[in-house]
Amino acid sequence: MNTLVGLGALSSFSVSSLAAMIPKLGWKTFFEEPVMLIAFVLLGRNLEQRAKIKATSDMTGLLSVLPSKARLLLDGDLQNSTVEVPCNSLSVGDLVVILPGVRRENFHSHAYLFKSDGVVKSGRSTIDESSFTGEPLPVTKESGSQVAAGSINLNGTLTVEVHRSGGETAVGDIIRLVEEAQSREAPVQQLVDKVAGRFTYGVMALSAATFTFWNLFGAHVLPSALHNGSPMSLALQLSCSVLVVACPCALGLATPTAMLVGTSLGARRGLLLRGGDILEKFSLVDTVVFDKTGTLTKGHPVVTEVIIPENPRHNLNDTWSEVEVLMLAAAVESNTTHPVGKAIVKAARARNCQTMKAEDGTFTEEPGSGAVAIVNNKRVTVGTLEWVKRHGATGNSLLALEEHEINNQSVVYIGVDNTLAAVIRFEDKVREDAAQVVENLTRQGIDVYMLSGDKRNAANYVASVVGINHERVIAGVKPAEKKNFINELQKNKKIVAMVGDGINDAAALASSNVGVAMGGGAGAASEVSPVVLMGNRLTQLLDAMELSRQTMKTVKQNLWWAFGYNIVGIPIAAGVLLPLTGTMLTPSMAGALMGVSSLGVMTNSLLLRYRFFSNRNDKNVKPEPKEGTKQPHENTRWKQSS
Structure with a gap:
C-alpha cells in the first residue's frame, strides 16, 4: 500500500509542478491532491489503529485484572x-x-484480587x-x-x-499462548498474502495501461471527457487515482484482524485457541470423538464397594478384609495422579487405614492397564483383570470375582502376590451438560463417537445417558488404539476433533485434526491440544466451534469486501464512468475511499463480538442434574479386557 500511495502522491506533485513551471503545456495543476491524499491516508491509518486497539481490548481486559x-x-x-x-x-x-x-x-x-x-x-x-x-x-x-x-x-x-507469580501464573501462560497464537497464520492468510504481494504489481500495470489509453486514445474517442484540459493531464490524474484507490491493505487485514478478535474473544471466555490455523480447522470439523472419564463424566470417581470373594487365600481359614485391601491398594496408588488412584487413597483415609508405602524403586505403571509395587514384602497389583493375571494372580477366586461384574459398573481388580484378592467398584457421575452438548452436535449434523477403556456394558450405559448411538461406542481400548481409531476416521476423509482430559488421551489428541483438552485434566493433554476449555465445561466446546465458524465467516466477508471494493473501485478510478456520467475520481477522493475500505474490514471484524454472543450455543443448553443416577467410572488404565 505504501508503494502505491507514494507513487500516486509523487506523480500528482510532479505533474502539478511541471504544469506550474511550464504554463504553455496547458495542464491543470492539482497541488491539493497529494496533500489531501496523504491526509486521508493518515486519517485512515489512525482510525485503523484505533480499531486494532479495540480488537485487542479483550486481552487488555485480561491483563487489567492482575x-x-x-x-x-x-x-x-x-x-x-x-x-x-x-x-x-x-x-x-x-x-x-x-x-x-x-x-x-x-x-x-x-x-x-489474587496476585x-x-x-x-x-x-x-x-x-x-x-x-x-x-x-x-x-x-x-x-x-x-x-x-x-x-x-x-x-x-x-x-x-x-x-x-x-508474575508471568509464570496461569493467566500469564494464557496471555503468552494467545499472543503466540495470534502470530500463527491461518492457511487462508498464506494464500491471501501471495495474492496481495502480486496485487501491487498488477495495479501498477493497470495504472500504466490507464495512462496509455487516455493519453493516446481516450481524448480522440471521448473528447468531451477532457473538460478543456490536455490528454496528458487527464491521463496522469486517472493513472494516479488507480494507484491510490487500489487497496492491498484491505486484503492484508481481512484475515489477521478477524483472527485477532477471535482468539482474544476466546481467551476472555475461557477458550484457549492456539492459532488462526486452529480456528480455520475447527470450523470444518464434521466428527467429534469424546473420551469418557473426565470428559463426558465428571472425572471424580468414588469407591462404592469393596468385594472380597470367599477364601481368596490358599489358607481357607483366612480372608482379606476391606481395610487390608484398601491399605495395600492405597500404598500403590499414592504414587499416581490417576483419578481412580486418588479415589482409592481417599477411601483408605476415610476408613482410617494405616498408611503404608511402596518400597523404593518397585513401582511400575502402564497406561491402559494398571500399576504394581512391592508393599510390605507383597507384590500388589491394581488394575484390569488382564493386568493382575499377567502378574501371576490365579486361583478359584477368579470365577468368584468375575461373577461380580455387574452391568453399568466400573471396577478395579486387586492382586496380592499370586492371589486375586478383591474387586473395587466405582461411581462417576455424568456431566450435567453432556447430553445437551451431544444433542446439539447431532442436530448440527456432526458425527459423535465415544472411546472408552471400560468394558462394553459400562461404556454403553454412559452412551445411553448422553445420547450416543451404541454403534459409535468403542470400548475396551488402550491409548494406542484410541490413536488408531482417530487415524481410521481421517482416512475416511473426516475432519476429527478429539475431546479428552487424561494422559492416556494425549496420543489421540495429538493425532486428531483439532485436539480439545478439558481444563481440569492432566497437563499432558493440555500441552498437546491446540484448544483448551479453561472452564472445564462441555458447553465451551459448542462455544469454541461457534466462535471458529463465526470467525471464518467474518474472514470470508472481509475478503469479499476487499476484492469487491477493488473490482468496482479500480475501473471507476480508471475513468470507466467518464463516457456515461462524466464522473471521475481525483487522487484525494481515491485515497479517502482506500481508507474507508480498510476501515470497513476492521469494523466488520469488531462486529464478530456481537455476532458471537447472539449465536452462542449454550443459551439453549440448560443443565439437567442427574444427581440420583449412578454412573460408572472409566479410564483406559482400568479397562475391562475381553
Missing part, C-alpha cells in the same frame, strides 16, 4: 501483621492475605474465576484449594501460599 500490589504476611509475627509490597517481588512460599471485595465497573483494588497462583492455607471463601475460565458462577475455596492469579475473592479473607 493487581500491582499484594499484602505480604510477615514471617514470625505473632500478630499476623501484613505489609504492602509490589506483586513482582513475591517469591514462591510467601504467604499473602486476600481480603474480600465486590466487583464493580471501573473499580480496581489490589486487596481482593499469584497458589494454595489456600487458611480461610474459606467463594471465588470469581470468570476473568479467565469464563465460568459465570463463583466457586468455593478452602484450605488446600488451588487458586489462580486474576481471580476475585468475594466474601471471605484467605491466606494463600504463593506457588507461581
